[in-house]
Amino acid sequence: MSIVAVGSVAFDTIATPSGRAENVLGGSATYFSLAASYFTDVRLVAVVGDDFTAEHENVLHKRGIDTRGIEHARGKTFRWGGSYSDNLNEAKTTFTHLNVFEAFRPQIPKEYLDSEFLFLANIQPTLQADVRRKMRGVRLTGCDTMNYWINRTPKELAETLKLVDVLLINDAEAKMLVGETNLPRAARKVLAMGPQALVIKHGEYGATIFFGEGAFGIGRHPFRAPALPIEEVKDPTGAGDSFAGGFMGYLVAQKEVNREVLKRALFYGGVMASFAVERFGTERLQSLTREEIDGRFQIFRELTHFE
């Protein structure tokens, strides 16, 4: 089994209360792919510039990630700068240089076309829809988006959501997408736009999955997974993409995608996000073991399950 991930590869310059990192490998597709690589085969589609070296690519190869879908364009790789104040909940963007990412038109290598799972990281909704249509054999598509597209391209985004099985966004994005202040009401309206399941990420409070009626088997209720209470978050960048990587990666590796599997996947999403924030950039996601991941899964279980 394998999953195709489409999104950004970037070099990030990050300042947090714990320190600073310059031009470290990041981007939504990078975080996603590294996190998912502990569960399944990952095939990456992205664009990079001349400054993306063999050493950078080797970070992905070491995790077994297929990089044939990385387009090498002339110019510089996407660069993003962000800083976090004490509460760490929101990044303040200090600069965005799209560079080669500005003209990104995802090309799917024909070797990728037999993948049954697809993740559309946060890129322009029309590009997301194009990729989904090209990947004809896909059984399940996960998707992320952000306030920028919700505000600027609502019609295009609505079209994309019709093609998506699981949408992963945060509280503010869910409320903004349907103009609602109440979360479960917002969830119901988002599900009416197309997705069969909606994962709403609550940052340090975990995440909730809401199911469309009758989707993924029988069940009445949403399901909530915790986040790990962490005393020192070094760098929250990429936590959401790492969550998506753990969530989707776990799904791909299961025989069947049903509600019980989606619940556990939500826990694995939280697990991967909790690792990602322990160090700057993608560092922690590069050197995990499956034993560490399953050990932390047990901690998440103890956090919420009584005997």
Next chain:
Amino acid sequence: MSIVAVGSVAFDTIATPSGRAENVLGGSATYFSLAASYFTDVRLVAVVGDDFTAEHENVLHKRGIDTRGIEHARGKTFRWGGSYSDNLNEAKTTFTHLNVFEAFRPQIPKEYLDSEFLFLANIQPTLQADVRRKMRGVRLTGCDTMNYWINRTPKELAETLKLVDVLLINDAEAKMLVGETNLPRAARKVLAMGPQALVIKHGEYGATIFFGEGAFGIGRHPFRAPALPIEEVKDPTGAGDSFAGGFMGYLVAQKEVNREVLKRALFYGGVMASFAVERFGTERLQSLTREEIDGRFQIFRELTHFE
């Protein structure tokens, strides 16, 4: 088994996006006592004025609450007015008339002195400490406080916390109490002030209990309970006190207070809060059944437990 609850009885005037209610029976001790009354015997200590009628007292008697500790003073009962905007997370106080509550000096009837559990709702910390000292046979004391006391009487509050076993406060209060921005770090510092366990309420995201080292048996981790995703919150007033009532009430009814029991108590706290907000004031808490409560407990379990 029984619990003594000390706090306010009030008449509230509340405006929310769902409607308005005038002079409805409220107050921290009222919400607490009603919620706890479904689990154990509750003995109330509070002060009311001439406007508190036999009909009001009957609301408490119907739930078997011992009202011998209610002092009837000359003047009006405490009155509070609050309004909520769309997000419902924070009340805007429109008026506070302390009335007879201003001179409240809790008197414990001697018939109450054999209670082994005590809950100190949000009142002046020195009064809380006085009550705790008078209740010599108490095995476990729960306590609430608020930003007003954290800012105005930090020394007195610190003295009170040395006498408390379980403190129940919200995120902002925990962070303010110890001057911390990170929640688990704040929790560690609060536990160092005295309590053996700290319950931090996250509103719509549930609650987390942090344990002092070695307190309540063996265990490494905090524990997190969900809140119920509710499409229509009619009136959030008293949710925190109802949470405390469910939490403490469940504890009192158990043979032993250990970590497993505290985890389940956290769920019952959420359950009682979820009922409280379904109608205005204490209405919903007046007419529940234990079957409804246990049914909702199962929903909370399904919200967080996988097979």
